[in-house]
Amino acid sequence: MIKYELIKKDNETNARYGKIETNYGTYETPMFMPVGTRATVKSLTKEELIDAHSGIILANTYHLWLRPGEDVIARCGGLHKFMNYDRPILTDSGGFQVFSLAKNKEKDISEEGVIFKSHIDGKKLLLTPEKSIEIQNKLDSDIAMSFDECPPASASYEYLKNSVLRTLRWALRGKKVHNNPRQALFGIVQGGAYEDLRKLSAAKTVEMDFDGYSIGGVANDGESKEDMYKAIDYSIPYLPDDKVRYLMGIGEPVDIIEAVIRGVDIFDCVLPTRIARHGQAFTRYGKINFHNAKYKEDLSPVEEGCDCYTCKNYSKAYIRHLITTEEMLGGRLLSIHNIRFLTRLTEELRDAIKEGKVLEYKENFLKNYKEKNLIDKK
Amino acid sequence: MIKYELIKKDNETNARYGKIETNYGTYETPMFMPVGTRATVKSLTKEELIDAHSGIILANTYHLWLRPGEDVIARCGGLHKFMNYDRPILTDSGGFQVFSLAKNKEKDISEEGVIFKSHIDGKKLLLTPEKSIEIQNKLDSDIAMSFDECPPASASYEYLKNSVLRTLRWALRGKKVHNNPRQALFGIVQGGAYEDLRKLSAAKTVEMDFDGYSIGGVANDGESKEDMYKAIDYSIPYLPDDKVRYLMGIGEPVDIIEAVIRGVDIFDCVLPTRIARHGQAFTRYGKINFHNAKYKEDLSPVEEGCDCYTCKNYSKAYIRHLITTEEMLGGRLLSIHNIRFLTRLTEELRDAIKEGKVLEYKENFLKNYKEKNLIDKK
Numbered sequence: 009m010i011k012y013e014l015i016k017k018d019n020e021t022n023a024r025y026g027k028i029e030t031n032y033g034t035y036e037t038p039m040f041m042p043v044g045t046r047a048t049v050k051s052l053t054k055e056e057l058i059d060a061h062s063g064i065i066l067a068n069t070y071h072l073w074l075r076p077g078e079d080v081i082a083r084c085g086g087l088h089k090f091m092n093y094d095r096p097i098l099t100d101s102g103g104f105q106v107f108s109l110a111k112n113k114e115k116d117i118s119e120e121g122v123i124f125k126s127h128i129d130g131k132k133l134l135l136t137p138e139k140s141i142e143i144q145n146k147l148d149s150d151i152a153m154s155f156d157e158c159p160p161a162s163a164s165y166e167y168l169k170n171s172v173l174r175t176l177r178w179a180l181r182g183k184k185v186h187n188n189p190r191q192a193l194f195g196i197v198q199g200g201a202y203e204d205l206r207k208l209s210a211a212k213t214v215e216m217d218f219d220g221y222s223i224g225g226v227a228n229d230g231e232s233k234e235d236m237y238k239a240i241d242y243s244i245p246y247l248p249d250d251k252v253r254y255l256m257g258i259g260e261p262v263d264i265i266e267a268v269i270r271g272v273d274i275f276d277c278v279l280p281t282r283i284a285r286h287g288q289a290f291t292r293y294g295k296i297n298f299h300n301a302k303y304k305e306d307l308s309p310v311e312e313g314c315d316c317y318t319c320k321n322y323s324k325a326y327i328r329h330l331i332t333t334e335e336m337l338g339g340r341l342l343s344i345h346n347i348r349f350l351t352r353l354t355e356e357l358r359d360a361i362k363e364g365k366v367l368e369y370k371e372n373f374l375k376n377y378k379e380k381n382l383i384d385k386k
Numbered sequence: 387m388i389k390y391e392l393i394k395k396d397n398e399t400n401a402r403y404g405k406i407e408t409n410y411g412t413y414e415t416p417m418f419m420p421v422g423t424r425a426t427v428k429s430l431t432k433e434e435l436i437d438a439h440s441g442i443i444l445a446n447t448y449h450l451w452l453r454p455g456e457d458v459i460a461r462c463g464g465l466h467k468f469m470n471y472d473r474p475i476l477t478d479s480g481g482f483q484v485f486s487l488a489k490n491k492e493k494d495i496s497e498e499g500v501i502f503k504s505h506i507d508g509k510k511l512l513l514t515p516e517k518s519i520e521i522q523n524k525l526d527s528d529i530a531m532s533f534d535e536c537p538p539a540s541a542s543y544e545y546l547k548n549s550v551l552r553t554l555r556w557a558l559r560g561k562k563v564h565n566n567p568r569q570a571l572f573g574i575v576q577g578g579a580y581e582d583l584r585k586l587s588a589a590k591t592v593e594m595d596f597d598g599y600s601i602g603g604v605a606n607d608g609e610s611k612e613d614m615y616k617a618i619d620y621s622i623p624y625l626p627d628d629k630v631r632y633l634m635g636i637g638e639p640v641d642i643i644e645a646v647i648r649g650v651d652i653f654d655c656v657l658p659t660r661i662a663r664h665g666q667a668f669t670r671y672g673k674i675n676f677h678n679a680k681y682k683e684d685l686s687p688v689e690e691g692c693d694c695y696t697c698k699n700y701s702k703a704y705i706r707h708l709i710t711t712e713e714m715l716g717g718r719l720l721s722i723h724n725i726r727f728l729t730r731l732t733e734e735l736r737d738a739i740k741e742g743k744v745l746e747y748k749e750n751f752l753k754n755y756k757e758k759n760l761i762d763k764k
């Protein structure tokens with residue numbers, strides 16, 4: 009069950025402040041959702057996620073289908089009990105992984121679904137819209153996603169048009185078999201950077217009346233920022249005010265701000281935990297890199313003024329030591345900070361919307377934040 | 387500063403219950419000390435260590451000397467501040483690593499010290515008794531260890547005898563340069579499984595009047611249990627009652643019990659965290675292996691009745707999933723359990739000594755515990 013309540017719409021932009029009522033409490037939006045690929049937000053416990061102000065988290069249907077299998081998780085009482093997380097969980101459809109992990113030659117897309125090779129043992133598998141929903145029903149997440157085709161950024165208009173139509177047929181097939189009354193089902197808008205395709209996809213998806221809507225096809229390799237903003241701008245006008253809007257796979261701070269301004273409510277991304285494992289941290293000035301020798305004896309926290317566990321307890325010098333010696337605690341501590349950085353970003357955006365100062369917030373943020381590369385690179 | 391107080395000696399055995407007063411509070415013995423090789427007990431935070439009833443922890447001088455360097459740690463305020471641990475820390479001398487990590491051809495032992503190749507970049511380095519103490523002084527641990535030679539288990543009597551005499555000369559040289567009034571310095575007894583060499587080493591080391599005494603040379607590859615017990619039995623009679631006794635590198639539950647019965651107070655070992663990373667956990671019945679498919683849907687905790695964070699919050703099924711998918715949280719959760727298993731073992735031994743039931747405790751423990759291999763192996 010998911011109920012979205014729009015509380016305040018910004019006057020100058022499409023930004024909106026709202027609340028999502030779930031099976032596990034009510035959460036404010038805009039919101040960033042950390043990713044727990046295999047039913048674990050890499051290296052972190054529930055307590056750490058909650059301490060970093062995490063609400064909904066995301067788990068990957070594809071990975072859990074392969075290991076340990078949806079039936080195992082169902083017999084263990086569902087995803088919440090299995091992984092010990094008593095806040096809401098969203099599962100993706102598995103589509104993105106099938107389309108991105110399998111190489112072109114190794115997948116066969118048909119009307120029925122996608123035949124592909126498992127990235128673990130090379131076994132041939134078939135994922136269909138019905139199967140995706142069936143797996144998600146068993147995982148017992150709070151929000152399930154429709155199975156969609158995720159074409160590459162390079163796909164032609166013709167290909168994208170057929171893909172959008174197929175994704176609509178797949179959405180309907182999935183909706184028909186959805187059978188978990190505790191679980192919401194979201195539709196996904198596709199259509200690349202084409203206005204007419206986004207309109208077609210959004211309008212027809214909304215006609216099917218889902219519990220929420222996601223804007224997909226924006227986190228592909230090679231996708232430009234311009235195309236991402238187009239994809240959002242072309243989709244948003246057709247999405248109803250009373251349903252939550254989810255931009256899939258986006259976690260760059262500037263992108264989150266731009267998408268919030270365009271009317272998006274929720275986000276997920278592996279970025280905060282992935283860059284953490286590579287020794288990088290978000291700061292309000294940009295990303296910093298703990299392999300950099302300048303932090304060797306730096307006793308300041310990762311980010312001055314940050315309220316996360318890492319910043320309250322550890323110095324840059326110690327984290328640099330952990331990262332350069334490949335100690336697990338390093339990635340763990342930076343994951344905590346990076347997740348908190350993005351949950352704080354969305355908290356600040358909520359405040360800015362409430363105060364009618366979203367554009368001012370963006371301007372101030374961009375004044376400090378250098379997006380490209382690492383700010384401490386030589 | 388370290389003050390040992392012997393509170394109760396067992397009537398039937400050499401086991402003793404005592405207290406160690408340190409710069410960071412008073413702790414009861416027998417005690418197990420988790421190992422934080424590079425100023426981090428792998429993957430764990432201070433809060434988790436304390437929650438697992440950890441008192442003193444150990445850090446490795448060799449590793450910290452190489453990275454980040456003792457001067458960096460000194461400028462960061464010493465080891466406690468650097469790693470955020472406000473309970474006592476013991477540093478080893480670096481000797482064990484120099485002797486075990488460098489292959490035979492790559493080290494040159496002389497009266498001055500040991501020339502060896504760094505395991506990181508192959509650079510030639512010289513570690514002497516003076517250098518070891520100087521590094522430990524700078525690290526500012528609460529307990530420093532004398533630099534000793536650690537001969538292989540296969541060493542001849544002749545070799546061992548010369549080695550014992552050299553270790554005595556090294557201990558004296560180290561003691562002379564020790565220059566940190568907050569830091570205790572322990573001597574190390576060597577001598578293999580030879581009664582006369584252990585006697586010689588123990589008596590002469592005690593003559594130098596250290597703050598505590600360690601029994602070394604028992605954690606070598608190829609060392610038999612019989613030789614370990616001999617090493618303890620031959621050393622203990624010459625160690626004073628009013629100083630703490632430390633058996634280096636031992637963490638097998640049965641070995642801890644046997645050593646406590648023989649009069650040892652404190653222990654360290656990488657075993658609990660190392661086997662955790664390999665997916666293994668201690669239980670009162672023996673070690674279990676989470677790669678075993680039998681745990682796939684097992685909703686029970688790692689060990690029924692255990693009060694650790696892991697057992698209170700997670701099932702075997704989930705931990706098996708984390709271990710088989712190589713998720714970092716798996717090793718972290720098992721490390722917490724395994725450390726708590728050994729701190730509980732020493733707590734139970736303390737109670738048994740207080741109640742005069744040490745042999746009864748050992749008998750009951752051995753009735754359940756299968757030491758060899760994994761108890762769930764096919």
